Amino acid sequence: MTWTRRKFGCFAGAGCLAALGKRAARGQVHARVVVVGGGVGGATVARYLAASAATLDVTLVEPKERYTTCFFSNFYLAGLRSLESLSHGYEKLAQQYGVKVIHDTVTTIDPVAKTVALQVGGKLNYDRAVVAPGIAFKFDAIEGYDEPATQVLPHAWNAGPQTRLLREQLESMEDGGVFAIAAPPDPFRCPPGPYERACLVAYYFKQFKPRAKIIILDAKDTFFEQDLFQDAWSRHYPGMIEWLPGQFTGGVKSVDVKTRMIKTAGETFKVSVANIIPPQMAGELAQRVGLSDKSGWCPIDPMTFESKLQPGIHVVGDAIGSGEMPKSAFATNSQAKACAFAILASLTGIERTEPHLFNTCFTILAPNDAVSDAINFKPEAGSIKIKDIFVSQVGESDELRRDVVRAADGWYAAFTHDVFG
């Protein structure tokens, strides 16, 4: 819009206000943002945009009525938390912040017509769209591991029914059985996740199935916070956890659902319970809308999180090609805020701050022993780079580690409040 003296003068005039009132009634004054995906990324963007609800119509489209957080779901596997305590609804986003929440599935997005097509509810027009599709699994990467196979060998890498299935299998496993975790290649959601899972399942085994063993069949040769984990495994669960790096096994090549046999390049493992975490890529909608590139992830401008492939559509969270930023809930929440303020700046003209991008992962090694990392990032040359990084050290005092457990607990409450209201 070009500002002229005539238009400015008009704003002071009653006739002009009446005209604006009519436009408002037709919904043409408010800019429309449609957010697709009600995980941490989508919910955070919607919430922070709707904090300026007076000037924006914010719609959140998510098929599920409730979201179960992946973070802290290893607590559930350990028997330390209920799955319900990790589940969050969208009522507060709607009631306190005025987000319009639609439970429907997005079939496609037309970036030229700027419409989001829903399975049931027709089409939504947008001025800006935000897509937060999470991850999809590369089911062709491990022979025999397809979608139906997840009902026998759960990935449990989206929290909910898969996590419950894995817990049930662990509960019914015999003492002395073998639990295998297939850990994926980089990049994947939650870098410490598979190894934290080993810790917390070992905590459960130690109490109820002390002769059980855990093997981690890794696609990688090293992993995040490796020294902290290996130290914790030997202190808390001696002899229970064995980690086999990719260079020794060649990684998991195939699985047999009927016999629960896992084959690596050179060996076959017969296990009691298998948690297969496959290689990952951006969520399915991102692939369909053309937001992802050959890497499988969505390239974005790290200042605004606008897609480099589809202008007018922003992408946040695990689906993006995030440079040195890990795929975590905390990182996603941080990206979502930067994205929301960039959209606000573009639609309402607020002055925005430099994006402040952070990550912290609280990693639980045992119920009284947790570690954390703290990283700040900066957008640089079209990507996201680490600026400062601090990670817990081996040999810290028990007291410090207990403090991190307490902080983690407080963090979960505050963080989910920040995301879901």
Place this chain on the structure above:
Amino acid sequence: MTAVWVALFDAGSEARSAAKHRRTAKALRVGEIIVLFVAMGMLILTGNRGMAEGDSLGAQLAATCASCHRLDGHDKGIPSIVGLDQKEFVDVMAAFKSGQRSSQIMHAIALSLNDGEIAALAAYLAAQPTGTKQR
């Protein structure tokens, strides 16, 4: 005007009761057009400088804090940071930045903030109410 912009960009609005928030929202709906266009007029006249910039900046920066610290006075597990004395906040952040006060997370956060940003945060957080402990 400042109040309106704070309401518009108040990331910590959970501090208010739901009822008050609804009143705010309603008031905004009624008055929004007039207020916004007067504001836009002011932007033109003033060259978009100085008007409530600190508040919006503070609110955006405080969004970062809200990933761990609840901004409504709750302090279970993680301390509350609202209603703090501004000087005290600036001093504590300086201590986190230098490493004199130990916390790896706050060290990383403090290192990423410049003095102007810390001052804007101090002003914003000091102005937030501390008493509303609703869930």
